[in-house]
Amino acid sequence: MRKLALNVMIAFLAVGMLSFTGIEKEVKTVKTDKSKITWKGYKMTGSHYGSVDIKSGNLVFDNDALVGGEFVADLTSITSEDLEGEYKGKLEGHLKSDDFFGVEKFPTATLVFTKVKPVGKNSYEVTGDLTVKGITKSVTFDMAIYGSKANATVKIDRSAYNVKYGSASFFDDLKDKVIYDEFDLVVDLEF
Template identity: 65%
Template sequence: MKNTIKNLGIIALVAFVTFSFSTIGGTKKAIKTDKSKVVWKGYKVTGSHEGTITIESGSLTFDGEKLIGGEFVIDMTTINATDLEGEYKGKLDGHLKSDDFFGVKAHPKASLVFTKVKASGKNAYEVTGDLTIKGKTNSATFSISVYGSKATATLKVDRTKYDVRYGSTSFFDGLKDKAIYDEFDLVVDLEF
C-alpha cells in the first residue's frame, strides 16, 4: 500500500513537471524579453521615423524543432522614436502615445496570437495570427525564420484597421506633404 501511494506521488510529480513545460501538441519556449527587440518604422510623404517598443511577455510553441504556435503581449506605453533627440523626440513620443495614434492610456497592451503556422522552407514559416491593437483584432500574415534559440520576423501593419487614422489619406483629404502612409513595419528579433 505504501509503495502504491509512493508510486502515485512520483507519477503525479513527473506529470506536473512535464505539463508545466509543455502544451498539448508542443513545448512552449518563453521569450527572453530583455534580449528580444521590436523595431517599428513608419513612413510619410517627406520621410520616415523609427523606434522601438517592448515585448512584455511571449512564447513560441514547438513540436520538436518545428514551430507550431506563438503568442505575445506588447507594452504599448514603451513606444518611442529612436531617430530623434530632445524636444522633437519628446513631441513624437507623446503624439504616438496619444489618442491620435495608439491611445496607450486606454489601450496599454497589444497582442499577437498565432492561429496558423505553415512551413515555407528550411527554418522558415508563414504565420497567420490575430493582431490586437487599440482593442481591435485583425488577421495578420507574415514570415518568421527560426535558427536555434533565435527568431526573426517582419510584419507590415495597416494602421487604419486599428483605428489609427491620424494623417491618413484614406480618411482625410488635402494632406499633401503632411500625409502619413497607412502601413508601417515591425521588425522583430527574438531570443528564447
C-alpha cells in the first residue's frame, strides 16, 4: 500500500512538473521587407502578374512543427510587374478600384490559419480563413518550411469574395473579355 501511494505521488508530481515546464509555442514574426506575395491573374487572351506587400504576419511553431499562422496583406500596395507606363498605371488603378478589390474601403486582406496538418518532412497542408472585401471563406493550400524560410502557392476564387469584374460567373456574353475567376498567389516568407 505504501509503495502504491508513493507511485501515485510520484505520478502527480511528474504531471505537475510537466505542466509547468511544458514547451510553449513559439511565434516567429515574418520579416515583411524580405517576404513577398506574387499574384498572377488569367484572362481569355493572356495573363498579368505583380506583387502585393505583406503588412504583418507570423508563423506559430510547437517543437519546430508548424501549428498556426496569421497574415495581413496590404492591398493598397498591389502592383503590376508585367506592364510599363500608362498601361501599368491603368491596371493597378483598376485592381484597386471597386471593380476588383476596393482598397479605399478594404485596404487589407487577412489569412488566419485554422488547421495545420503535417504531410511530409517540412511540408504541411494548411487550412485558413481568408478575408477579402469583408468576406471570409476557407482556403486550403500546401506550405513548405526550410530553416527560416517558407513558401506556399494558393489558388483563390475571386468570385467567392464578390470580385465580379469580367467574371463569367456574374456576366453573360463577355466572349474574349472574360477574366478567369481563379488567380494564383505565390508566397515567399522569411522569418
